[in-house]
Amino acid sequence: MTPFLQATVYGLLQGGLLALVAVGFSLVWGVMNVVNLAHGALAITGAYFSWQLHESLGLDPVLSLVVVLPVMFMVGYVIQRGLINLVVNAPIWMTLLLTFGLEALIVNGLLLAFTGDFRSTRTGYSTNTLALGGVRIPYARLIAFGLSLLLTVALVLFIRNTKMGLAIRATGMDRTAARLMGMNVRHVYAVTFGTATALAAAAGSMIGLVGTFTPVVAGGYTLQSFVIAVLGGLGNMWGALAGGLVLGLATAWGALYLSGTLVNAIAFGILVLVLIVRPSGLLGKPYYEARAEA
C-alpha cells in the first residue's frame, strides 16, 4: 500500500507543478490559436535564471521569483510584439515553425551559455523531507506545489476580475469585435504571451528546486504541456490544473506498475484518445472554437 500512496502523493505534487508549466501554454493556445513550441524552452530559461541568481547572489528560488517573473514577462511581451504578432494571421504551421525556430534558438543559446550539464538549485532545505505515515514528501516539492496552486489561482483571478483579463478573454472570443471596442489587440496579445512566459519561468524555477534540468529537456515539457492543455481544454485554467494532476497521477502510477519507459507512450495514448473522442477537453470548451471570426 505504501508504494501506491507514495506514488499517488508524488504524482499529485508533480502534477501540480506540470499544471503551472502548462497553464500559460493553454492560455496562449486558447486566446491566440498559437501553439508555442518554445514554451518548454522558456520554462527552462526561467530555471537557469533562478539557478544563476541562486549561484551568484544566494537568492532562494522562491524569493528570486520577484525578479524572474517581471523580467520574463518583459521577455515574453517582446517576443510576441516583435515576432509572433508578425505571423499571427498566417496558416497555423507557420506559427508552429516560428516557435520551433525560437525553441532551437533558446535551447542552443542555453547550451552555449551553460553547457548541457544537469543543474539543480540546491537550497538549505533541499534534502529535508516530511514523513507522513510512511510517505516521505520533500519540503521543496510541497513548496513547489503550493506555489503552483497559488500562481494558477492568481492567474484565474487576473483573467476573471481585472480589466486586462476581460480584454484577454474578449480578444480570445472575437478579435474583430475587440478591436472595434477600441482594444489594442497587439498589446493584449503581448500581455497574454508575457503572462504565459512569466508563469512558465516560475514553473522552471520550481523545476530547478525539486529536481535537475538541462536545456535538452525543454521539448519534453512542451509535449507535456500539449497533453495537459488538450486534456483540460484550451484556455481553461482550471482545466489545465485538472489535466496536470491527471497526467501527474497517470505518469506516477504508470511508472509504478508498468515499465518506466512506457510512461510516455501512455501519455501520448491519452492525448490521441482525448483528441479523437473529446477534442474540447475534459472540462469546458476552448475559446478559439467559440470564436465568431477566425
Added chain:
Amino acid sequence: MAATSARPGMPESESESAHPELGAPTTGPPKAAPAGRTTASQLAGWALVLGLLVICLLAPKLFIPSFLRTLSAVFMFATLAQAWNIIGGFTGYPSFGNVVFFGLGGYTIAVLMARSHWSFWPALVVAVVLGAAYAMLIGIPTLRLKGHYFAIATLGVAEGTREIVLNVPKVTGGGAGITVPAVGPSATTSYPGNTGFLYYFLALLVVAMLAVYAIARSRFGFALRAINQDEDAAAAAGINTTRMKIAAFMVSGAITAAAGSIYAFQQVSIYPDRLFSVDITVLMVIMAVIGGSGTVIGPLVGGVGLQFLSEYLRQNFTDYHTFIFGAIIIVAVVLLPEGAVRFASETVRQRRLPIMDNLRRYRL
C-alpha cells in the same frame, strides 16, 4: 510552375472572404485547372531539370565521397519534404508526425533483413506497403481533426509509436538499436556504398517529384486543393473528402517509408531516437514551406537549399550551427511565408521584390 493560382495554406475563413474567386474551386472543369499550356519558361524548366539530372547521375565521377554523402542526404530530405507536401501542402493537413512512416520503413527493413534474413528489395516493398497501410490506420481517426488538433494528434502518434518500438526489444532491439547485416556472410544484399545510395535516393526523389507532378495535374490533386481551401464546399461539390484525404496521407506515408528504408540500409545501425526524431518531421515541414508548400518544385528547392545550408553550417560553425539554423528558420518564416517559389514568381511578375507584402499579409 503549376499551382501558382491556388494558394493553399490560407486560414480557412479568409480564403472565403478575401478570395471569393477561389471559394468554390470545384465548379470549373477539372481538366482545365492547372496550367496546361507549354511556355518558353516551362521548356527552360524542363531543360534545367534534365541538366541537373545528368549532373546528378555523373556525380560519382565528379565529386569526392564525402560530398556524395551530403548529396544523398539532400536528395533524401527533398523527397521527405515532397512527401509532406502532398498531405500538408496540397491537402492542408499539417502532419507533424510524418517521421513515423520514416521510422516504420527503416525498422521494417532492419527487422526483415536482420531477423528474417530477407534481401533488401522485397523488404522495401513490404516497407512501402506498411507505410501506406499505417497511414490509412492512423489517418482514419486523425484526419477527422483539423488544424492544430491534427498536427498534435499526428505528433502524438509518432512519439507513441517510437515508445512502442522502444519497448519491444525482442523485435527491434529497443533503445540499443538494431543492425542491418551489410557485410560478411550474413549480408543478404551487398552494401551499395556511397554511389549506390546516391542513385537510390536520386531515383526515389525522381519518383516523388513525378508523383507530385502527376497529382498536381490530376483530378485527385484538384480535389486535394479544394479540400485545402474549403472542405465543406468540396464535400458539397461531391468530393469524397475522407477518401481523398486518406489517399493523400497514404501516398505521403508510402514515399516517406521508402526514404526511411533506404536510410536505414545506408546507416546500417539504427536507433528509435534517431529514426523517429521530431526534428526530421520539422525539417520536412520547414523545407516544404520555405520552398513553397502546395507547389511541385517548392519542396525540392527548399530541401536542396536548406540541407546544403545546414551541412555548410555544420562544417563551418560546428558549435553554433543549430543556433544559426533556428535564427534562419525564424527569418524565413517571417519573410517567406509563401515560400521561395511563389516569392520568385511574384518578383518576376511585379518586377520588384515583394518582401514587405508577405509581412503585411500575416501580421496583426
